Amino acid sequence: MASEVDKSLLIIILDVNLSQRIVRQETKVLTQCLDSTIVFANAHLMQKSNNQLAVMACHAHGSLFLYPDEKHSEVRQIDGQYERFTLVERSVRQRLQEAISEIRTDRPLNSESLIAGALSMALCYVSRLEREKVAGEKLNSRILVITASNDSASQYMNYMNVFFTAQKMGLILDVCSLDQELTLLQQGCDITGGNYLKVAQLSGLLQYLLWVFLPDPSIRSKLVLPPPVKVDYRAACFCHQELVDIGYVCSVCLSIFCKFSPICTTCHTVFKMPGPMPLKMKKKKKNIDAVH
Amino acid sequence: MSNTISGKNLLRPTGLRCKNLHEYLKSRPPDILNKLYHNPPICLAVFRELSEIARHYVMRLLFVEQPVPQAVIASWCSKLHSEEHQRVVQVLNELNVWNEASIPGGLPGWILNSTFKKNLKIVLLGGGKPWTMSNQLETDSKPRDVAFLDSYALERWECVLHYMVGSQQQEGISADAVRILLHAGLMKLDEEDGSPVITQAGFQFLLLDTASQVWYFILQYLDTIEARGLDLVECLTFLFQLNFSTLGKDYSTEGMSEGLLTFLQHLREFGLVYQRKRKAGRFYPTRLALNIATGQNKPLSSDLEKEGYIVVETNYRVYAYTNSNLQVALLGLFCEMLYRFPNLVVSILTRDSVRQALKSGITAAQIVGYLRQHAHSKMIEAGPPTLPPTIADQIKLWENERNRFLFSEGVLYSQFLSQTDFEVLRDYALNTGVLIWQSERKRTVVVTKAGHDDVKRFWKRYTKGSN
Numbered sequence: 001m002a003s004e005v006d007k008s009l010l011i012i013i014l015d016v017n018l019s020q021r022i023v024r025q026e027t028k029v030l031t032q033c034l035d036s037t038i039v040f041a042n043a044h045l046m047q048k049s050n051n052q053l054a055v056m057a058c059h060a061h062g063s064l065f066l067y068p069d070e071k072h073s074e075v076r077q078i079d080g081q082y083e084r085f086t087l088v089e090r091s092v093r094q095r096l097q098e099a100i101s102e103i104r105t106d107r108p109l110n111s112e113s114l115i116a117g118a119l120s121m122a123l124c125y126v127s128r129l130e131r132e133k134v135a136g137e138k139l140n141s142r143i144l145v146i147t148a149s150n151d152s153a154s155q156y157m158n159y160m161n162v163f164f165t166a167q168k169m170g171l172i173l174d175v176c177s178l179d180q181e182l183t184l185l186q187q188g189c190d191i192t193g194g195n196y197l198k199v200a201q202l203s204g205l206l207q208y209l210l211w212v213f214l215p216d217p218s219i220r221s222k223l224v225l226p227p228p229v230k231v232d233y234r235a236a237c238f239c240h241q242e243l244v245d246i247g248y249v250c251s252v253c254l255s256i257f258c259k260f261s262p263i264c265t266t267c268h269t270v271f272k273m274p275g276p277m278p279l280k281m282k283k284k285k286k287n288i289d290a291v292h
Numbered sequence: 293m294s295n296t297i298s299g300k301n302l303l304r305p306t307g308l309r310c311k312n313l314h315e316y317l318k319s320r321p322p323d324i325l326n327k328l329y330h331n332p333p334i335c336l337a338v339f340r341e342l343s344e345i346a347r348h349y350v351m352r353l354l355f356v357e358q359p360v361p362q363a364v365i366a367s368w369c370s371k372l373h374s375e376e377h378q379r380v381v382q383v384l385n386e387l388n389v390w391n392e393a394s395i396p397g398g399l400p401g402w403i404l405n406s407t408f409k410k411n412l413k414i415v416l417l418g419g420g421k422p423w424t425m426s427n428q429l430e431t432d433s434k435p436r437d438v439a440f441l442d443s444y445a446l447e448r449w450e451c452v453l454h455y456m457v458g459s460q461q462q463e464g465i466s467a468d469a470v471r472i473l474l475h476a477g478l479m480k481l482d483e484e485d486g487s488p489v490i491t492q493a494g495f496q497f498l499l500l501d502t503a504s505q506v507w508y509f510i511l512q513y514l515d516t517i518e519a520r521g522l523d524l525v526e527c528l529t530f531l532f533q534l535n536f537s538t539l540g541k542d543y544s545t546e547g548m549s550e551g552l553l554t555f556l557q558h559l560r561e562f563g564l565v566y567q568r569k570r571k572a573g574r575f576y577p578t579r580l581a582l583n584i585a586t587g588q589n590k591p592l593s594s595d596l597e598k599e600g601y602i603v604v605e606t607n608y609r610v611y612a613y614t615n616s617n618l619q620v621a622l623l624g625l626f627c628e629m630l631y632r633f634p635n636l637v638v639s640i641l642t643r644d645s646v647r648q649a650l651k652s653g654i655t656a657a658q659i660v661g662y663l664r665q666h667a668h669s670k671m672i673e674a675g676p677p678t679l680p681p682t683i684a685d686q687i688k689l690w691e692n693e694r695n696r697f698l699f700s701e702g703v704l705y706s707q708f709l710s711q712t713d714f715e716v717l718r719d720y721a722l723n724t725g726v727l728i729w730q731s732e733r734k735r736t737v738v739v740t741k742a743g744h745d746d747v748k749r750f751w752k753r754y755t756k757g758s759n
Contacts, residue, residue, distance in 0.1 A: 043351060083538060210354075221371055222373045
């Protein structure tokens with residue numbers, strides 16, 4: 001008889017940005033991804049009666065919760081589907097429809113998705129649930145990001161903050177990439193101990209999701225899953241948001257720059273110009289020797 | 293020259309066995325199992341009862357149309373956990389969730405039971421017919437909220453429990469419920485005046501948590517269901533529909549058969565559903581009906597239980613903040629009462645009081661479980677562990693104390709006329725592996741009951757031969 005009740009919370013972040021490459025090529029792809037995501041979400045709920053679920057959408061202008069949704073909480077069965085699943089399906093679809101029609105067209109649409117923002121919202125949601133839970137309850141939370149966006153380093157700082165917060169909270173971050181290798185999010189998976197997968201065939205998305213991302217972290221060790229890939233740990237510089245192999249690091253705040261700058265833009269420390277430093281050192285040493 | 297002593301093992305406690313859904317279904321004939329799988333709610337319940345790995349196997353196979361080689365499935369589980377894999381395979385076979393099928397290449401494979409697969413897909417993806425109770429309803433003019441349903445369910449259920457311990461605060465319960473209690477062996481008719489009294493099993497039943505109690509009770513009820521002329525499959529399906537319903541929502545009774553309506557009235561009596569009037573046309577499931585099948589590993593029952601009220605200290609004192617006679621009576625089963633105040637009972641766990649409980653068939657695990665389950669929220673906050681480990685261990689030690697003797701039934705051979713006779717018989721028994729005990733000095737041998745006939749025959753042959 002366990003006095004502790006384990007609850008498993010899954011937060012799915014679906015990237016619905018319309019400027020993703022595969023969506024631009026074929027708009028149906030987004031519907032297909034949505035279908036697979038909903039079935040996957042319900043499959044998670046199906047595992048155990050105390051599994052919990054949250055679904056979020058994020059695009060270029062913001063992110064929002066699709067489920068749970070207080071407005072659409074009353075639903076009656078229409079076919080043999082379990083009521084709770086019908087509720088998930090319906091509220092996700094309705095809310096997403098509302099969200100997409102609300103996207104303002106006067107602003108440029110082709111910017112990148114605010115996944116880091118959605119991740120922070122998810123973290124806030126988890127921390128609220130952690131606060132509200134009753135004694136003797138244990139919440140195992142994880143976040144799954146499903147995206148076809150490109151890799152970009154412009155949100156590098158936000159990502160890193162989110163990753164390390166997640167690690168501190170004991171949260172696991174899984175990433176399912178539909179289009180390209182995402183080095184940044186890959187780092188996040190590695191830091192938090194989650195799985196990263198780049199889907200090879202989009203038509204089999206649901207099977208990929210069920211195989212790799214459905215198992216709870218606690219039993220992942222028992223099932224044979226794809227081995228972790230080599231993670232590219234290059235950092236992005238703070239000046240141009242580009243990934244650099246070798247760069248300059250501020251000795252005070254550890255900010256990274258690809259080119260030398262006399263004042264750190266983050267903490268405003270003033271550095272001396274890198275003149276012929278080594279030469280000076282040698283001279284000094286000689287002087288000291290001479291004194292002796 | 294041989295005396296037979298047959299000892300019966302009277303001291304072993306007969307524990308109250310609470311089957312889980314898996315065990316229950318396993319004990320049903322296969323054709324019933326297949327009939328059950330035609331109903332989506334049952335498929336979902338069976339699926340949830342499977343172990344975690346088994347659930348993932350089913351999920352992976354759900355969208356695969358052809359048989360999958362057994363070797364492939366075995367490779368899904370890491371080598372370190374192959375034992376677990378074997379168990380999963382056995383369970384899935386027993387429940388007829390998947391069947392053996394050979395693959396064109398001649399390899400043995402597995403394919404999901406087509407009925408099961410079809411109906412599980414319906415649950416997940418939709419399609420098929422709606423469940424019987426989800427007809428459209430007009431909004432209830434006086435909707436009932438969750439708090440009301442909870443208190444109603446608890447009140448109804450405690451009514452049954454109170455009846456069992458014969459507390460004064462009992463309300464009447466129906467003859468039907470009494471019959472089930474009698475059938476389940478939780479109560480028996482008193483030999484003198486024929487009124488029902490609680491049995492040892494009944495006390496053990498009281499120590500279970502509410503979810504397990506309800507499940508045990510329902511299992512016993514289902515046993516008698518066919519004698520009442522109700523259809524088992526129909527009732528089970530309905531039960532699991534309730535299991536997956538939403539708390540605080542009303543459901544329609546429209547389109548339900550006569551048998552189901554009777555069943556609903558029975559459930560209403562035990563507080564599993566709430567109905568304002570018998571002919572109201574709508575009902576509300578209560579928390580008791582939700583997650584009914586989860587048995588021991590109940591997830592939601594903690595919301596149902598009233599506030600925990602027991603504080604256990606390392607000095608064996610047990611403080612119970614309660615004024616319910618039922619709870620005091622239960623505590624009294626294994627504690628010695630010291631003081632009683634209007635809202636507080638002080639008692640102490642002693643070796644004698646615990647042994648008293650053990651003697652009546654209650655197990656240490658049940659006592660510890662009860663204390664843990666009703667622990668005061670302050671104790672839970674201080675934990676884990678919720679209970680002081682020394683107390684939990686000591687109760688278990690007291691139980692082990694009683695298990696110092698190992699009882700084995702046997703037949704005694706004694707009064708041998710010569711040492712050689714004794715040795716011949718002893719060696720024979722030793723070689724055939726039926727010897728339990730022997731003493732050379734007393735010329736006594738004890739053999740197992742099963743081996744007695746053989747040894748006796750040998751002895752006859754031996755004595756004839758030597759004469």
